[in-house]
Every structure is written in C-alpha cells, then in structure tokens.
Amino acid sequence: MQHDIAWPGSVRPGGRTARVREAVLQVTGDLLAERGLAGLDLTEVAATAGVGKTTVYRRWRTPAGLVADLLIDMAEQSLPRTDTGALLDDLTANARLVAKTLTDPRQGNLFRAVIAAATVDADTANALHAFYDTRLDEWAPCVHDAVARGEAPAGTDARAVLSAVSAPLYYRLLASGDPIDREAADRAARAATVATMAGTFVDAAYADQRS
C-alpha cells in the first residue's frame, strides 16, 4: 500500500487537503477490496491513512460517504477513450479495458464490493450510477465518430452501444461466473459492433422522428 503521500513530484496536484484525500481513498479502496463494505471502518481508515480521525468523520461521515468519494475519484482518474479510427477496434479496446479491470484482483474485488454496497445503500447506488455516466460519456465519441464516418447509422444511442460492450462482462462477473477472458471481451465488442451497424441501437425517438 502506498501511503507516502508527501512524496515530492507526485502527479497529484493540490496541497494538504488533496494529499489527505488521496491517502484516505487509497486505504478505502484497499479495505473494500479485501473485506467489502462491511469491513470499512472510519476509525481504521483514519489510523491506516495516518490522518486525524476527526478529519475523516467530519469530511466523509459514513462508510457510504467514503465509497461515494472513491467512485468520484475513480471516474476522475479513468483512462480516456481509445481512438483507432474504426468502431470495432475502439469497442474492442473498451471491452479489453473493462475485462482487465474486472479481472484485476484488487479492482475486481473493489467493483464487486461497490456493486454489492449499491444494492443496499441509495447514496452508493447514486455514486455508482454517476461513475458509469462518466465512463459511458467518456467513450461516447467512439460511437459519434463511427456515425460521422458512416460506419453506424445516424441516431445511434452511444450509451446503449457502450453498455452492450460492458454488459456481458459484468454478467460473467456477477451472475453466470463464466470466465472474463480475451475471447469474451472480443466477442462482446464484435456483438455490439454488428448490432450497431444493423441499426439496433438507433434511438427510438430519432427513428420515430424520421419515419
């Protein structure tokens, strides 16, 4: 675990407040990945992060408050979209990134824990939805560019396309237990691309307007 928050030349901007947040969210992610939401204790987070307990309670208030802020931080830090110039290749890059994240021991456990927490806590659910909003928006230009190139029909719903890429991988993680491997990722991207090109994801409102 990295708690050397005062390391010179850190890529994180900001002063003491930013360093405190980084240390606290690092420990929050570690504990969530190891033990789930039930194992997240503010006093322990403060002690492990080397931050005053009062600061942690005042700023984050509850375990759900920590998880919500962690999701904001994950959204801020997430990698930008890939731009290969072809829809299938962009979506394949997206699918492989999702597969890599979900199969990474720490990240995979973290996502499982946050998704489980969201099933019982409305604030965590809202933070989780906002995280996916950010991710889906970040990659939407892949679809808009495909429309501009004539690869996909006008009116294609970018959010639906990108959800279709991720969905089979999350289904494996949370429901069927099937392996999340390169083949699964590439197949998810191919299926979404084929359906996109066939016009399956053209927004119903757009289609109605044109007919």
Next chain:
Amino acid sequence: MQHDIAWPGSVRPGGRTARVREAVLQVTGDLLAERGLAGLDLTEVAATAGVGKTTVYRRWRTPAGLVADLLIDMAEQSLPRTDTGALLDDLTANARLVAKTLTDPRQGNLFRAVIAAATVDADTANALHAFYDTRLDEWAPCVHDAVARGEAPAGTDARAVLSAVSAPLYYRLLASGDPIDREAADRAARAATVATMAGTFVDAAYADQRS
C-alpha cells in the same frame, strides 16, 4: 405472505418435509427481498415459518445455506422456454421474462440481495452460478432450434447467445441504473439475434475445427 402450507390441492408435491421446505424458503425469500442477506436470521425464519428452530438449524445450518437452497428451488420452479418458431421472438420472450423478473419489487430485490451475497460468500456464488446454468440450459433449445432451421450458423454457442440477451438488463440493474423497460428488453433480444445471425457466437473451437 403465504404460510398456509397445508392448503388442500396445493400444486407442490410431497409430505411434511416438502411443506416445511416450502414455508422456510418462502420466508427466506421475503426476508432477503426486504432486508438483504444481513437481515436473514435462522431463528426468525423458523419462527415466521412456523417450523421448529432445531429443524431449520439442522437442515440449512447458515443464512448462506438458506440462500443456496432458495436458488435451487427457484431454478426448479422457473418457467420453461418459449417456442415461437423464430429466434427473434423466442429471445424477445426470454428478455421480457428477465425484465419482468428484475423489475418485480420482490423478485428484483431478491436477485439484488442474492447477487450481493454471492460477492462475499463462495457457497452462495456457487449456488448462483448453478441457478444460471439451469436457466441458460433451459432456454438453449431456442438456439439449437434456430440452428436446425438455418436461422443461425452451426456451432453457435447457445449459452453465449442467452447470456447476451440477459446481460444488458442485469447491467442496468446493477451498474448503470438505466430503466429496465420493454424497449430495453426488446433491444437486448434484437442485438443478440443480429449478432447470432452474423456468426458472432459461433464457438471458437468449432470455428477452428472447420477452418
């Protein structure tokens, strides 16, 4: 809640043991849907079901044991596949059934609770995977029949097709929070059908063998 387990003409076969199981699993489902796994207490289940506490502890042992048996019961009771004679219509029926289940207040909460429990308990995860195995097997003939009719290419992986139908609906339930409506269900079925017809779900081993 239905606890009138001795009702004459019940569709459930079996004697006292079967009636005890039915009452216990009914209460288990109610409590899970209301409060999640953390709210599942064997003593309370026994009292509410009108069954001896010792019986419940001896037979199911833990809350996870109850959840595993509930999943077995849900798999046994699930509706058979639809057979319309066309792949798109079969998959649309499947998608609408999944959407109906996930948006039903009791069933939706139950699935959320069981999926959350599976993220922290290996026995529950195994029981959940077995449940999806049963469901996916039950509907596999829709794909096999489509292959026999020439609607889908030989070597199409039925499990992958049916997972592709469910996945976008589970992604909405657990990740994005987007609504699980008729449009989402029909679109999931159309996308899976288009990708199936294009050969996206042909098993890699089968494709290699033929090339």
